[in-house]
Amino acid sequence: MALVKYIDTDGNVTEVEMEAGETVMSLAVNNMVDGIVGECGGAQACATCHCYLDESLSKHFSARSEMEEAMLEAAPERKENSRLSCQLELHDDLPDIEVRLPSSQY
Amino acid sequence: MQQVVIIGASHAGAEAAIALRTQGWEGKILLVGDEPTLPYQRPPLSKGYFHQAVSDQQLLIKKPTLYEKAKVEVMLGESVTAIDKANRTITLASGSSLSFDYLIIATGARARKLSIPGSDLGCINYLRTLSDADKIISQVSAQSHLLVVGAGYIGLEIAASARKLGANVTVLESFPRVLSRVTNEQMSEFYQNLHAQNGVDIKLNSGVTEFRRSGERYVAVLPDGEELTFDSAVIGIGVQPNIELAELAGLVCENGIVVDNKTNTSAPDIFAIGDVSNHPNPFYQRQIRLESVPNAMEQAKVAAATICGKEKTHDAFPWFWSDQFDVKLQTAGLSQGYDSTVIRGDMAAKKFALFYLKKRKVIAVDAINSPKDFMKAKMLIPTGINIPESKLADTTSDWFE
Numbered sequence: 001m002a003l004v005k006y007i008d009t010d011g012n013v014t015e016v017e018m019e020a021g022e023t024v025m026s027l028a029v030n031n032m033v034d035g036i037v038g039e040c041g042g043a044q045a046c047a048t049c050h051c052y053l054d055e056s057l058s059k060h061f062s063a064r065s066e067m068e069e070a071m072l073e074a075a076p077e078r079k080e081n082s083r084l085s086c087q088l089e090l091h092d093d094l095p096d097i098e099v100r101l102p103s104s105q106y
Numbered sequence: 107m108q109q110v111v112i113i114g115a116s117h118a119g120a121e122a123a124i125a126l127r128t129q130g131w132e133g134k135i136l137l138v139g140d141e142p143t144l145p146y147q148r149p150p151l152s153k154g155y156f157h158q159a160v161s162d163q164q165l166l167i168k169k170p171t172l173y174e175k176a177k178v179e180v181m182l183g184e185s186v187t188a189i190d191k192a193n194r195t196i197t198l199a200s201g202s203s204l205s206f207d208y209l210i211i212a213t214g215a216r217a218r219k220l221s222i223p224g225s226d227l228g229c230i231n232y233l234r235t236l237s238d239a240d241k242i243i244s245q246v247s248a249q250s251h252l253l254v255v256g257a258g259y260i261g262l263e264i265a266a267s268a269r270k271l272g273a274n275v276t277v278l279e280s281f282p283r284v285l286s287r288v289t290n291e292q293m294s295e296f297y298q299n300l301h302a303q304n305g306v307d308i309k310l311n312s313g314v315t316e317f318r319r320s321g322e323r324y325v326a327v328l329p330d331g332e333e334l335t336f337d338s339a340v341i342g343i344g345v346q347p348n349i350e351l352a353e354l355a356g357l358v359c360e361n362g363i364v365v366d367n368k369t370n371t372s373a374p375d376i377f378a379i380g381d382v383s384n385h386p387n388p389f390y391q392r393q394i395r396l397e398s399v400p401n402a403m404e405q406a407k408v409a410a411a412t413i414c415g416k417e418k419t420h421d422a423f424p425w426f427w428s429d430q431f432d433v434k435l436q437t438a439g440l441s442q443g444y445d446s447t448v449i450r451g452d453m454a455a456k457k458f459a460l461f462y463l464k465k466r467k468v469i470a471v472d473a474i475n476s477p478k479d480f481m482k483a484k485m486l487i488p489t490g491i492n493i494p495e496s497k498l499a500d501t502t503s504d505w506f507e
């Protein structure tokens with residue numbers, strides 16, 4: 001199974017094996033990865049699972065919904081490639097995925 | 107080996123158990139819960155889980171394997187009957203006892219019960235646990251008639267979810283408006299209209315004096331004598347904190363277990379977190395008790411850090427959310443004590459923010475389908491903001507610039 005690599009602001013990498021049915025957020029929460037909080041459990045209500053997804057990988061995931069876009073718009077450290085990791089669903093056909101985490105979630 | 111015992115396999119309990127390990131606790135961690143299931147998320151019980159958008163596996167806060175990885179010993183279906191703070195032990199209903207070096211109490215709250223003739227009938231439900239939710243859902247179907255008593259968040263969310271399943275829904279509220287404890291008149295009216303548009307029958311200044319069986323169905327008697335036939339009912343008239351264990355052990359309790367900003371109770375090495383804790387809030391400068399997942403998670407981290415000898419203070423700003431029909435409410439702050447309000451945006455378009463002010467300072471916001479206003483408010487209100495009402499209302503420019 002492919003890996004999700006979580007990279008913190010200091011460049012430290014935590015690699016976790018993907019599980020289908022999980023999201024990038026829930027996989028982090030279930031593997032004690034620091035930097036993804038997920039307070040609302042995936043209801044798009046808190047933006048505490050904010051991550052950066054490289055543009056080249058974005059084609060593997062569904063596009064940002066209007067709600068996700070609006071939540072991210074006001075999130076700290078917003079960038080072009082910001083995503084809510086609770087909306088990034090993992091499945092069997094994915095290659096290795098890298099996400100970078102903002103400093104504000106530590 | 108030192109041992110931390112956590113009472114309550116809840117959101118707060120699960121978070122504390124894992125946080126202890128990630129923050130470096132090397133001793134044993136025991137998580138004791140009286141329900142048969144691993145800790146799960148309660149907010150979806152009245153929303154996504156109710157209308158079957160979320161499965162029971164998705165409800166789990168942490169996967170079963172994480173407890174193994176983190177070496178957390180989970181004891182389910184075990185209720186605690188006593189805390190002995192002098193001898194540092196707790197007693198279980200099964201008769202055995204557990205010793206602790208540190209104890210975290212995360213016993214949460216329970217639904218307030220209605221006590222009227224017929225309130226013990228099998229069709230009368232309360233929603234707090236997964237098994238409560240399963241029982242309610244099993245009694246709701248398209249064309250069945252669900253009666254909801256109490257128009258708070260839980261009652262209104264259940265009403266909305268039951269409508270999604272095609273049921274007929276009547277809501278009885280004793281106050282002249284819905285959500286009267288938490289919002290102003292305009293917001294109450296907004297939710298009343300939203301529910302009316304979606305076919306929910308809300309009866310205000312009403313209530314119920316008696317339930318009784320009527321053939322295959324049931325009848326509720328309203329205060330004015332009207333009789334209403336229904337198939338099942340949910341009572342949502344608030345919760346009370348589960349403080350009995352703490353009280354018996356001599357911990358200071360007042361509307362919850364009183365704690366400081368490190369989640370310490372009045373007894374050394376005993377902590378209380380989540381819905382059961384009555385804690386100081388630096389922004390509102392008073393003790394508060396919150397029924398809130400984000401608060402439970404934050405306090406869990408503070409308790410874990412404190413036990414691990416790390417410096418961490420609980421000063422998180424309260425926030426909440428509620429999903430009903432096509433409307434997402436996000437609330438930042440507590441509006442109690444406001445002296446004026448400002449609407450920003452278009453109520454009819456279901457996209458607006460309602461700001462609550464006290465002495466010209468913004469103290470809270472209810473954001474309807476307006477996540478950006480919510481996010482900014484959640485960040486800025488705790489810093490103390492005085493923004494002219496005209497600026498808050500002017501949608502041609504950002505209020506926070």
